[in-house]
Amino acid sequence: MLERLDDIDWERLGHAYGTAEDVPEQLRALRSPDAAIREKARWQLYGNIFHQGTRYEATAYAVPFLLELLADPATAEREELVGLLAAIAVGYDEQWLPDGLPIAEHRQQAAGGAELLAAAPHPGDDDFDEDEGDAEYLASLSEDDQDRLYTHVVVAAYDAVRAGVPLLRTLLASEHDLELRVMAGYALSWFPEEAEGSLPVLAGAVTEALEVGATAADGPDHTVLAATALVAIGLLGGAPDPALLDDRRPLVRWGAAIGLARAHGPRADPAVAAELLGWAGGESPSDDRVPFLDGDLAGFAGQALAQLGAGRTVETFDALLRRIPAVSGVEALHVVGEALKLAFPGGALTGDVPFDALDERQRRLVRQLADHEQVWRIDGSYFGNFRLLIGEYGLPDKYVTLRSYAGQG
Known part of the structure; x- marks a missing residue:
């Protein structure tokens, strides 16, 4: 296992902390019998080949070995490896939801990037600065060329994971480990170019999960698999069965509504909007068994409502405002982010705009932010991230300042 690791010249590849010579040891550590060692290795890989969402030249080279490990049933915590692979493929999913990954656009943006990367100095080259890395080379490029180079690196990592789509389908269809199957379904949702082969497997997973859920008195809750697969079907351009909007299980209705909103947009049945509004404006807690948006079901519902068109704007905005008192942290970014889009459709305020000059919807949102x-x-x-979000719209980015701005200080 992993015999080909030594065939790669890792010392000439870069990652977040310089040369990637440490990657082979970390990959081998994923086979350790010691759970703490495996966990540390995953943490290290998240930090160097996927540093805060950034991918590097070494990232694509590491992926085939991660897939090799994933294919072996003897590998522990395989669901964790699928999570790492999905992250390598798409970054943070909040960037692309609810619409899915625009891979065709990325491929266009990457044109010419391979040549730019080949021309870059690598560790071991005479012109490679051990302290600065390729910083001088990157600074010599135009912004457009920098974007081409980095997008090429991202697409190369994406395509390396895409080679594992058949394996992901197999895991979804034949594995008994529910969490692994859920993660496989989630990962498949990011490869629209492979939709033709993935949609039938996802549909089969939904059918099986619903049948198991209807007959099992105890044991694992397969509704999470059904919900994840329903969302994946929508992201890949398919459409879930509308009859599932009447299912007695809330998580199944949630997944069906998300998938149908993606599939039909403004043409979706009113029942889709009703289901999503119930989630977006309710107080349901997150469910971290669902991989999308780290399980923020209400936040995803709020985003999906935007796909139903302007005709649902008033209802959606009201639902988001009702949700605000129940959220904080990352969930607040999802809810308030969508509310800000609806309240400020023209973008950020310019100049010093007094509170009384805001329109009614904007004042309602500001008051809600000031009250909670x-x-x-x-x-x-x-x-800090929430303050940045508020500041992006030209509003006071400190709580006490915003309260004063709203006349409540």
């Missing part, structure tokens, strides 16, 4: 301090917080502290 917890929406600004994560783990008891003010959340």
Whole structure:
């Protein structure tokens, strides 16, 4: 296993912390009998070949070995490897939901990037700066060329994972490990170019999961598999069975509504909007068994409502405002982010706009943000990412300042 690792000249490949010579040891550690060693290796790989969502030249080279490990039933925590592979393929899924990954656009943006990467200095080259890496080379490129180079690296990593789509289908269809099957379905949703082969497997998983859920008195809850596969079907351009909107199981109705909103958009049945509005404006907690948006079911529902068109704007905005008192941290980014889009369709405020000059919808949102301090917080502290989100719309980015702006300070 992993015999071909030594065939790669890792010392000439870069990742977040320089040369990738440490990657083979980390990949081998994923086979360790010690769970702590395996966990550390995954943490290290997330940090170097997928550093805060960034992919590197070494990333694509590591993927075939991750797939080799995934294919072996003796490998522990295979669901974790699928999660890493999906992250390598798409980055953070919040960037692309609810519409799915625009891979065709990425391929266009990557044109010419391979040549730029080949011309870049690599570790071991005479012109490679051990301290600065390829920073000088990148600085010599135009912004467009920098984008081409990086997008090429991203697409190369994506295509390396795409080679594992047949394996992911097999895992979804034949494995008994529910969590592994869920992660395989999630990963398949990001490869629209492979939709023709993936949609029947996902549909089969839905049927099986619903049958198991209807007959099993105890044991694992297969509705999470059904819901994940239903969302994946929508992201790949398919359409779930509308009859599932009447299913007695809430998670199944959620997945069907998400998938149908993606499939039909403004033409979706009113029952889709009704289901999504119930989730978006309710107080349902997240369910981290569902991989999309880290299980933020209400946040995903709020995003999916936007696919139903302008005719649902008023209802959607009202639902999002109702949800605000129940969220904080990352969930607040999803809910308030969608509300801001609806309240400020023209983008950020310009100049010093007094509160009284805002329109009614904007004032309602600002008041809600001023009334609920917890929406600004994560783990008891003010959340920097949330402040950045508020500031992007030209609003005061501190809670006390926003309260004063709204006349509530």
